[in-house]
Amino acid sequence: MKKITLLSSILIALCCSLSHGQGIGYGFKLGANVSQINSFSFDIVNTAGDTPREAFDILENSNLGFAITFFAEIPISERLAFQPEFMFSSQGNKFEGLRYEYLQLPLALKVNLNKFFINLGPQAGLKVSAFEQSDDFKSFEFSGFGGLGYQFTDNIFAEVRYTIGFSEVFEDDAVIELPKFISGSNETNVDNVLTNLSGKNSYVTISIGYRL
DSSP states (O other): HHHHHHHHHHHHHHHHTTTTTTSSSEEEEEEEEEEEOOEEEEEEETSSSSSSOOOOOOGGGGGGEEOOOEEEEESSSSSSSEEEEEEEEEEEBBGGGGGGEEEEEEEEEEEEEETTTEEEEEEEEOOOOOOGTTTTTTTTEEEEEEEEEEESSSSEEEEEEEEEEOOOOOTTTEEOOOEEEEEOOOEEOOOOOEEEEEEEEEEEEEEEEEEE
């Protein structure tokens, strides 16, 4: 909670300082995330000493989530702008134990090309999903992104953005429990966990935005 408060305070202070500038625009975006843990590797271990269960597709399948973003657009020149953003983003894989949420702080350089625009830059993230995940997932992540958009009107636009993580998602000693098999009314092949986990975030965001 302290980390969330600190990040929010930094954003508020940044927005307040920017509000004294001229020609600054503000807006928001709503979108869908298609996310997958990149370079994902793991071992399956049965803690009771039985034969570990086989890996199943949902462990590595991509996840469909959502993203909500607020942004400021600060003109640098006729075609260039600096665009700091504050985003809530659901990420991870389809398996419930590998899904999580972040508060992200993208810092974009935006290039306007008539109706089209591109943006790219670095991004820092703070994991805010369930507290019980804290022992398995790192709290902070760093990534980079690039996107292409189209301006339909002065206010409405669409954007596609790809984000690739640079930092490890999992803690070194992460252990994530796998679901149990059910055979009739009996649970079988229980006590399976994922260990030796490694991977980095990656996702595509498709969004519709409105500039105030």
